[in-house]
Amino acid sequence: MACKEFTLPPSSIKQTRQNLQSAVHQNDAASRAGFLERMFTFAFKGLVYPQIWEDPTVDLEALALTPDSRMLTIASGGCNVLSYLTANPREIIAVDLNRAHLALTRLKLAAAQGMPTYEAFYRFFGEADARANVNAYKRFVQERLDKESRKYWEGRDLMLQRRISLFSRDLYHHGLLGYFIGVAHWMARLHGTDPRQIVWARTIDEQRTFFDTALAPLFDRRLVRWVTSKKMSLYGLGIPPAQYEALAADGNGDMAAVLKARLEKLACGFEMKDNYFAWQAFGRGYASGPSGPLPPYLQADHYAEIRDRAHRVKVCHRSFTEQLTKEQDAALDAYVLLDAQDWMTDAQLNELWAEITRTALPGARVVFRTAGAPSILPGRVDDAILERWDYRAEESLDYSKRDRSAIYGGMHLYVFKG
Structure with missing residues (x-):
């Protein structure tokens, strides 16, 4: 079961905060560690990533998507979600706990379908610093957005400016x-x-x-x-x-x-x-003009593919594990966890991987990143679960070396044995 296309369950700052608390808070609020966790939750409830910092090129190689693939990924800023469409998967389910990231992902999907030309789409997300972008939003994107995302982008930030104006003030500086x-x-x-x-x-x-x-x-x-x-x-x-x-x-x-x-x-x-x-x-931004290095979804050669396949993406305000509980057995071919597991307790990791294993088709692939170099799963996830997965150590090391974002210690690939 996936989310309905272009609809969100009722969400709010309060819901985002509650979801993040569940994911991040591991210590008592009165402790120093607990205080730091709660400060992080406060900081993370708004827009964090104007651009996602995992390399989609190596992701796509590791995932080996086909036209029959159904995949589940964390949305984050939405860049990689749209970039995965270049591999022509049947369906992408994107989840996140942060309503700002969900709104940005939905905005990118709606703009891909609504903008009249590649040039307009590139100006909006590649340059993201032109007053014309606000007018383009009103003309071509606004009516395609769900109510919750419109409320976010047309609402005001702490400086009382409408959030959609970020695309006229250089999104990547914010x-x-x-x-x-x-x-x-x-x-x-x-x-x-x-x-x-x-x-x-x-x-x-x-x-x-x-x-x-x-x-x-x-x-x-x-x-x-x-x-x-x-x-x-x-x-x-x-x-x-x-x-x-x-x-x-x-x-x-x-x-x-x-x-x-x-x-x-x-x-x-x-x-x-x-x-x-x-x-x-x-x-502090992309190279001037669309001829410079860009994420796949912003490249002119992929524009038509992104536009025609955007409807295949379903966006949900849920945790990864919560979404998995709504899926049938043997229903998914690919999973992208970003670095979310670094935040998790052993109990949360075991619950997550039990659901991944239940929902995985034979040959399904899981890609994730870690702050340190080694995979964090051995010794923390039950051996009975991990024995059903093949850790591709050499491939993972190669992907880690070729990940251009350079921020993580390791990128890891697990393949389901069945």
Whole structure:
């Protein structure tokens, strides 16, 4: 059973908060850990990711979707949901606990169907900084949206501006992630470095030189080391306290060292002309014009496919596990969990994987990411469940190396034996 097309169950800030509390809160509110969890919940209830930070190209390779595939994924900012449509799956069910992410995903789907040309669609989401976008919303998208999403985008933010105006004020400078990147740029400039300069590098060698001489030394600065040692400092990356610990473990507790290594891969692992994640981090937006590196859903060659297949996506305000309980046995071919498992207790992981196993068809594929390098499942999920799955270790390592977002320690692929 899937959600009805383009309809949401009644949702609100209160419902989003309650869902996030269930997912994130693992400690008593009176404890320090509990306080940090509740601060994260407060920060996460609004728009976090204007752009999702998992590489859809390696996802699509790992998922091996076919025209018969039914898949379940976390929606997040919606970029990957639309990008998966390029593989022509039969149905995509996208779930999320955050109403802002659901509204953004639905906006992208409605715009794909409603915009009159690729140029208009690209201007709206690729540039996201033109006053004409607000008029395009009213003319071509507004009537295609469900009531809840319209309420979100036509409502006002804390600055009393209508949220749809974000697309005339550079969407990618906003949201929790956009603000985090903005603060990071400010701190870099405070120490005499402008991260934007790397986007003009013509070769990886030039990128490496800029990283070594301008970016790497920042992580030895006292202010940077102090800030990154605080769990709240990474809320802008959507990293809750439990995930912070897993991430820090990769650097023996030295978060500055971990972030330096991840930034090094982002800056030097791929040429700028091929990596739109690097453009977002260092240039604070996509390269000028549609000829630059872009997510698949924004590429001109895929526009007609996205437009014609957008109706295949169902969007639900539910947790991943809750949606699985509504599916029949052996009903799904693919699952994308993003990094959600890093947030979970052992009990939640076992409940999730019991439902994944029940609903999986033979050969079904599960893709997820982790803050640290290893898979978090062994020793936490019941052996009787994991024995029914084949962990593709070598493939997972290869996908991790080729994930251009560079933010995660590992990308993992499990294939159902049946």
